[in-house]
Amino acid sequence: MQLLLRFLVGGTLVLLFAVLGDVLKPKGFAGLFAAAPSVAVATLSLTILADGKSYAAIEARSMTAGAAAFCLYAVLCVYLMAIKHVRAAPAAIFGLLAWGVSAGAFFAALELL
């Protein structure tokens, strides 16, 4: 039941941000919503309710590393799509490997601090 609630809340928030990204012009501005914190808002809200604020704060700390990795991932996507003219799907999917590696590296660096 809790998983279904997570699915519905997460899906709805992502859909809401996707609609915002679609209706806002110019296109470059709408691109901001590709990195909107929709999943984070859904997950953190449910986590606070179920496990408390301290647990959610630990998740948010790691999220800084994930977001830094997202930034590098998006830079890689710009390079592949706009400069190397690779098609969007393979570029964006291949880039997920780079997100995984850099998220791990940023996370390790955060743990050392």
Added chain:
Amino acid sequence: MLIKIDWAALKKTKGSEYFVRFVLGGAITVVTGLVAKHYGPAVGGLFLAFPAIFPASATLVEQHERDKKRRAGIMHTLRGRLSAGLDARGAVLGAIALIAFAAVIWKGLPIARAPFVLSIALAIWFALATLLWRVRRLHTRWRILSHGKHR
């Protein structure tokens, strides 16, 4: 340039495309919860910034531009890939603001009420992303103008 709302843009996106985003969003929220449960909140938190929706939205942006060109009789075009690249440039700025969003929640949750911290973090994400976007536009305009002067 002013930021505008174009409701007609909703008609260009098929219901199935929104459905895919809904399912992906729901799925990544469930996966994040399961990862946190099995490996702890430190590992689970990483996936709060997993770019799950971006591959789908970039593919749609490329497809829409390609279809538009095809309807105009242009079969081979790079326009779709360039548009997807532009979307990714926006995502770079959104992701920088996402770091600030996470940092506000990390530092704010232990000392303030959760709804207040979440609202402030969301407002900071939007304000910072918009500011970065405006700075980048001004920088691009300045480069174009200064390039023209040197000619």
